[in-house]
């Protein structure tokens with residue numbers, strides 16, 4: 001069934017498990033993500049990134065809504081890293097059940113103002129909102145400092161003023177592969193969890209390490225965003241197929257399917273790791 005993202009995450013927060021939010025961008029990835037969630041009886045959040053594929057948003061939304069409505073488990077469709085007003089409104093119009101308003105690289109006041117405005121619009125359309133406070137950067141530029149981490153006092157003001165439903169926090173993860181080893185500030189996650197009454201989101205789940213992710217969930221994270229590890233596993237499967245099948249003719253259908261098998265197997269592993277299996 002199709003759900004708002006905050007409904008899925010409120011339950012996860014109460015029962016202390018994490019919900020996987022894989023990036024999806026087409027029929028194959030949506031079908032794979034919903035299929036694995038149904039197999040494991042787990043809720044799932046389909047994260048569709050605004051960057052790169054925005055021209056397909058209405059077509060992708062149609063596919064996601066079809067699979068979400070017919071699924072035996074709760075499915076949310078979320079706009080990942082929505083950086084523009086137009087993009088957010090288009091996602092709401094397309095039928096997304098949640099949008100992320102990402103103004104994390106803007107000053108605090110601007111982030112607050114835009115998030116508040118888009119919350120008003122989204123809530124009127126029965127769509128939930130995720131915002132980001134502090135800034136989760138890219139792994140290639142990973143630096144072990146806490147300048148961009150989410151501050152507890154700011155988060156309290158931000159949540160109260162904006163009426164936002166879920167908050168992505170910066171606590172030491174980064175997007176993509178890491179240069180160096182990620183160090184998470186678990187103490188800060190606990191403090192934020194104890195100070196706020198909305199679910200907390202972790203971006204940059206890939207390559208963070210199983211133990212660290214489980215500890216982050218125990219400390220108060222309810223949603224973990226995933227792309228790079230799913231993509232890497234897909235490429236691994238495809239490379240292996242090329243090695244094994246090198247003498248034979250491979251067609252594109254089988255080759256792409258093999259990639260999706262890799263994507264699915266890694267997503268299945270993460271759903272079990274986060275403990276959301278049998279929680280639907």
Ligand SMILES: [Zn+2]
Nearest residue numbers: 175203204225
């Ligand atoms: Zn992200």
